[in-house]
Amino acid sequence: MKPTKRFHILACASLCALAITGGPLVAAESAKFPAPASVSNPRKEADLTTITLTPEAEKRLGIQTAPVERRTLEQTRLFGGEIILPARQSRTDNTNSAGQSVFAILSSLSPAELVRLAQSQIDADGQVEQAKVQLDAVRISLARAEQLLRDKAGTARTVDDGRAQVGLAEAGLRTAQARRDLLGPPVLDVANQPSLWVRVPVYVGDTSKLHPTADVRIGGLTDAAGTASRPAKPVSAPPSANASAATVDWFYEVSNNEGALRLGQRVGVTIPLRLDEESLVVPWTAVVHDIQGGAWVYEKSGAHDYARRRVQVKRVVGDVVALTGGVSAGANVVTTGVAELFGTEFGAGK
DSSP: OOHHHHHHHHHHHHHHHHHHHHHHHHHHHHHHSOOSOOOOSOOOGGGOOEEEOOHHHHHHHTOEEEEOEEEEEEEEEEEEEEEEOOOOOEESOTTOSSOOEEOOOOOOOOHHHHHHHHHHHHHHHHHHHHHHHHHHHHHHHHHHHHHHHHTTSSOHHHHHHHHHHHHHHHHHHHHHHHHHHHTOSOGGGGGGOSEEEEEEEEEGGGTTTBOTTSOEEEEOTTOOTTOOOEEEEEOOOOOOEETTTTEEEEEEEEEOTTOOOOTTOEEEEEEEEEEEEEEEEEEGGGOEEOTTOOEEEEEEOSSSEEEEEEEEEEEEETTEEEEESSOOTTOEEEEESHHHHHHHHTTOOO
């Protein structure tokens, strides 16, 4: 037998012996080390502690319940906006039958820029007044020339010159008014503005999903759910966009009678979507949060029994909240006295 073939036979025999003797050794070794963990008496989260109250305790805690409803809720999306001066649309001259619309949109300016803008507005106001005086003067001259012509004491050329002067004065007044309108509303009267505008940059990919003519809600950028907000209405404005950011500007008018909003202030704008979605709905007061931020509701599981159920908050619309998981439609959940039940369960109740 050749040496190489003899070596191969010996190697195979050694491997077979190791395989035969290694099986019991591995089993013996595994028997010495138990499993790293074991679970006994498993309990699902749905089987949490049930609170049973007496009728007197329910009355003292003021417990009230409401059924979980399946309802179609308006979907919304939050955008950032900026408070700006309202753009004014005005006719440059009442004598112009066609009329011209002039818009002026002013973003937030620094104090020095506001001062320069106020000076420019004052100068433009003065030019408008001068143009009005000049127009009145040439109209008086034209009327005198026409009267002299009727009295056979004047010439037709004088009347023609007067009419030309009136036309030039009217053109000058329209130009002065247009320049003034481009400077926007008076900066010195900003404090007395009953309403302001909100400019909202919207990503062009979202414009088809949003409702362009619906009213929106104005609030803070970091307001918690249920925080009070104010309504705003869409307004017409000249096209405005930012090509580098791929956004277009939408404009809304918001009341500011109490003076809470300031020029240049950043606000949160909640815009409705075109499509609505059906969700499980409960009053916002029915939801309680634990120290880790988890959301819970208390479901009435018996005549005087209440069980805590974990839920996920999808969104808040007004005074109701859309939920997923934990509860089903028709179940009664506690809407008043939720905090008292939570304190009762963890030893801090009445």
